[in-house]
Amino acid sequence: MSEHLLLRNCRPMGGAAVDILVVGDTISTIGPGLAAPDGAMLEDGQGLLALPAFVEGHTHLDKSRWGMGWWTNEVGPLLIDRIESERAARRHGFDPARQSARLAEQFLARGTTRIRSFADVDTEIGTTHCDALVALREALRGRMDIQVVAFPQSGLLVRPGTLDLLEQALRNGADIVGGLDPSGIDRDPKGHLDAVFGLAEKHGKPLDIHLHEPGELGAFALELTVERTLALGMQGRVVVSHGFCLGDVARAPALYAALAEAGIAIATTAPPSRAVPSIRSVRAAGGRIFAGNDGIRDTWTPYNMPDMLQRAMLVGLKNEFRRDDEIAWALATVTDWAAEGCGFDRYGLVPGARADLVLVEAETVAEAVVATPPRRLVLSHGRVVAQDGMLTS
Numbered sequence: 001m002s003e004h005l006l007l008r009n010c011r012p013m014g015g016a017a018v019d020i021l022v023v024g025d026t027i028s029t030i031g032p033g034l035a036a037p038d039g040a041m042l043e044d045g046q047g048l049l050a051l052p053a054f055v056e057g058h059t060h061l062d063k064s065r066w067g068m069g070w071w072t073n074e075v076g077p078l079l080i081d082r083i084e085s086e087r088a089a090r091r092h093g094f095d096p097a098r099q100s101a102r103l104a105e106q107f108l109a110r111g112t113t114r115i116r117s118f119a120d121v122d123t124e125i126g127t128t129h130c131d132a133l134v135a136l137r138e139a140l141r142g143r144m145d146i147q148v149v150a151f152p153q154s155g156l157l158v159r160p161g162t163l164d165l166l167e168q169a170l171r172n173g174a175d176i177v178g179g180l181d182p183s184g185i186d187r188d189p190k191g192h193l194d195a196v197f198g199l200a201e202k203h204g205k206p207l208d209i210h211l212h213e214p215g216e217l218g219a220f221a222l223e224l225t226v227e228r229t230l231a232l233g234m235q236g237r238v239v240v241s242h243g244f245c246l247g248d249v250a251r252a253p254a255l256y257a258a259l260a261e262a263g264i265a266i267a268t269t270a271p272p273s274r275a276v277p278s279i280r281s282v283r284a285a286g287g288r289i290f291a292g293n294d295g296i297r298d299t300w301t302p303y304n305m306p307d308m309l310q311r312a313m314l315v316g317l318k319n320e321f322r323r324d325d326e327i328a329w330a331l332a333t334v335t336d337w338a339a340e341g342c343g344f345d346r347y348g349l350v351p352g353a354r355a356d357l358v359l360v361e362a363e364t365v366a367e368a369v370v371a372t373p374p375r376r377l378v379l380s381h382g383r384v385v386a387q388d389g390m391l392t393s
Contacts, residue, residue, distance in 0.1 A: 003023060003024050004021065004022065004023055004036075004037045004039065004040035004041065005021075005022040005040060005041045005042075005043065005355075005379075005382060005383075005384075006019060006020070006021050006022070006034060006036045006037070006040045006041070006042050006043070007019065007020040007021075007022065007043045007045050007050075007357075007379070008034075008042065008043070008044055008045055009044060009045045009046060009047055010045030010046075010047070010048055010049075010050040010359060011045075011047065011048065011049050011050060012030065012050045012349045013049075013050070013051065013349065013365055014049055014362075014363065014364040014365050016032070017032070017045075017047055018030055018031055018032050019031065019032065019033065019034040020034075020045075020050070020349075020355075020357075021034050021037075021040075022355040022379070022382045023382075024382055025354055025355055025381040025382035025383075026346075026352065026353070026354060026355060026382065027349070027350065027351050027352065027353050027354070027355045028351060029351060030349070030350070030351060043377065043384065045359055045377075046359075046376075048359040048360060048361060048362075048376055048377075049359065049360050049361070049362045049363070049364070049365070049368055050349065050357050050358070050359055051111075051331070051335065051349075051357065051358045051359075051360065051365070051368065052335050052336070052347065052348055052349050052353075052356065052357055052358075053111055053112065053113040053114070053356035053357055053358050053378065053379070053380060054110075054111050054112040054113070054114075054308035054309070054334050054335060054338075054358065055112065055113075055114045055115075055290070055308070055334055055335060055338035055339050055342065055344060055347075056107060056112050056114070056115040056116065056117075056292050056293065056306075056308055056311075056334070056338075057116050057267050057290040057291055057292040057333075057334070057338040057341060057342055058116060058118075058241050058267040058269060058291070058292025058293070058294060059103075059115060059116070059117050059118070059292050059293050059294065059295070059296065060117060060118050060119075060120075060294065060295050060296075060298065061099070061100040061103050061104055061115070061117040061119075061133060061136070061146075062096040062099065062100050062117070062118075062119045062120060062129040062130075062132060062133055063086065063099075063120070063295055063298040063299070063300070064099050064100070064102070064103045064295070064296050064297050064298050065094075065099065065297050065298055065299070066099065066102050066103050066106065066296065066297050066306075067099075067102050068099070071089070071297075071299060071302075073299070073301075073302055075299065075300075079181075079184070079185075079212060080185075082299070082300050083153060083154055083155075085299050086153075086298070086299045086300065087122075087124060087154065089299045090125070096119075096128065096129040096132040096133075097132035097135065097136065100117070100132055100133055100136050101136055101139075103296060103306055104136060104140060104144060104146070105391060106306040107144075107306040107308075108140075108143065108144055108378065108380065108385060108386060108391060109375070109378070109386045109389055109390060109391050110306060110307045110308070110309075110375055110378075110386075110389065111308070111309075111358035111360075111375045111378045111386070112144075112306070112308050113143075113144050113145065113356040113378075113380040113381075114144070114145045114146075114338075114339065114342070114344045114347075114356075115144065115145070115146045115147070116146075116147040116149065116176070116208070116267075116292070116342045117133060117146060117147070117148060117149065118149040118151035118153075118178055118208075118210075119132070119133040119148055119149065119150060119151055119169075119174070120151055120152075120153045120154070121150050121151060121152055121153075121162065121165050121166050121169050122152065122153065122154040122155075122159060122162055122165070123154075123159050123160075123161050123162055123165065124154075126165055126168075127150075127165055127168050127169045127172055130148060130150050130151075130169040130172065130174050131169070131172050131173075133146065133148045133174075134148050134172060134173040134174060137173075142381055143380055143381065143383075143385055143393070144380065145344060147175045147176055147342060147343075147344075148173070148174045148175050148176065149174065149175070149176040149177070149178040149208050150166050150169035150170060150174040150176070150177060150178055151178035151180070151210075152166060152178060152179070152180055153180065155180065155185045155186055156179070156180065156185075156186055156192055156195060156196070157186040157188050157191055157192055157195065158185065158186050158187070163195055163199070166178075166196075166199060167199060167203075170199070170203050170205060174205075175205065175206075176205055176206045176207065176208050177196050177199050177200040177203070177205050177206070177207045177208070178196070178207075178208055178209070178210070179192065179193070179196040179207065179208070179209035179210065180192075180209070180210045181210060181211065181212055181213050181221075182209075182221050182224075183213055183217050183220070183221055184212065184213045184217065189220065189221055189224055190224070193221075193224050193225060193228055196209065197228045197232060197234075200234070200237075201232055201234075206234075206237040206238065206239070206343065207234070207237065207238045207239070208238075208239040208240075208241060208267070209225065209238070209239070209240055209241065210241045210242060211225075211240050211241065211242055211243050211244070211245070212242050212244060213244070213245060214244055214245055214248055214275075215245055215248055215249055216245075216249060217245070218243070218244060218245025218246075218249075219245050219249050219251065219255060221245075222240065222243070222245065222246075222255055222258070222259070223255075223258070225238065225240060225262075225264065226258045226259060226261075226262045226264065229262040229263070229264055230261075230262050235262055235263030235264075236263040237263075237343075238262070238263070238264045238265075239264065239265045239266070239267050239341060239342075240259070240264055240265075240266055240267070241266075241267040241269075241292075242267070242268070242269065242276075243266050243268070243276075243277050244274050244275055244276060246266070246275075246276070246277040246278070246281075247274070247275025247276045247277060247278070248275040252278075252281065253281065253285070256277075256281050256282055256284075256285035256287055257285045257286075259282075259285070259287050260282075260285045260286040260287035260288075263288075264287075265287070265288040265289065265290065265340075265341040266282060266287065266288070266289045266290075267289075267290055267291070267292055267341065268289060268290070268291050268292075268315070268333070269291065269292055269293060269294040269311075270291060270311075270314055270315045270317075270318035270319070271294075271318075272314075272317075272318060276318060277289060278319065279315070279319045279329055279330075279333070280319070283329070288337060288340060288341050289333065289337065289341070290333050290334070290337045290338035290340075290341040290342070291308075291311055291312065291315050291333035291334050291338065292311070292338075293305070293306070293308075293311050307372065308334040309331075309334075309360075309368060309369060309372040309373075310372050311333075311334055312330040312331050312333060312334045312369045313330065313369050313370055313372055315330045315333050315334075316329075316330035316369060316370070324364065324365070324366040327365065327366040327369050327370065328365050328366065330369055331365055331368070331369050336348060354381060354382070355379055355380075355381065355382040356379060356380050356381065357378075357379045358375050358377070358378050358379075359375070359376045359377040359378075360373045360374070360375055360376060361373045361374065361376060374388065374389055375388075375389055376388060
């Protein structure tokens, strides 16, 4: 196979039609009327809009029941209800390796080439879910990048032995330490944060903390997280996921500023039912924010799709983005900002970046977000991996 691919007649980010020359897995040159190197593979972009391939910044591949048939949700309203329901359901023929692979392939077919996924670790399943995701990461290497977060979904300190299992998951290849509601679940914010920051520092790993806690309870956890991040010099290596408290406390502006100072990024899923961090406020404070789907067709929720254009649309709706330039921010939460927040390198539609891109039928970025059109072509690592929503390799 030739190491050259020439994609003719496409419009990066809605600009003028150009050609994109790919050498190996890298964008080499972008410009009009490029000459095709000898033996180059040619692809006709048909004047379609070219976008950088999408980044899923927060999901749970190991939980999805995609392809398993409909699961009737009769779960109670509390967070602990969802946790216990999930623990019960996975005892009956649930294969995390199969389900993670199914969902990852659906993401790829729709133009997502980089994913940060949490994987449950607890005293009932041990590290099996996390190990399955590590194996999937290796199996998909060269087609998709997956960051694996070892995640104590059922609690950390309230389930003795979980911290040791998290450490084992890191030894087994997990990339990131996960944390969860230090007050609401573990009821020991100092102990929980000491544990997860200590694990991250010991193994030289980043940290991503689920923070569902509302109001002042969540604000207190954020303040403790900022203090530890600065004290340990972990700026740029900590993410707070959800951060619902930022949408419902009066002193949110001060918290946004503190998070920005500590280099802590926010991952939002922009659910319609909760107060959420404001993208305008985060960016005004100089902070970072990106987006993800959270669970997809699992025991927590029947909603969501492995489609980051749809997620960008929902982010735009939640943040009341109407202007085209604002809708471009919604796209950024699943492209550039997500790549930066997760630490994925060589990203973008520029020479020197890895050749990951998507062609869609739309005039502009804003139209692509609000219409969520079909993906006509997906390029990953310089190779065509999907056309018209179907995987080709």
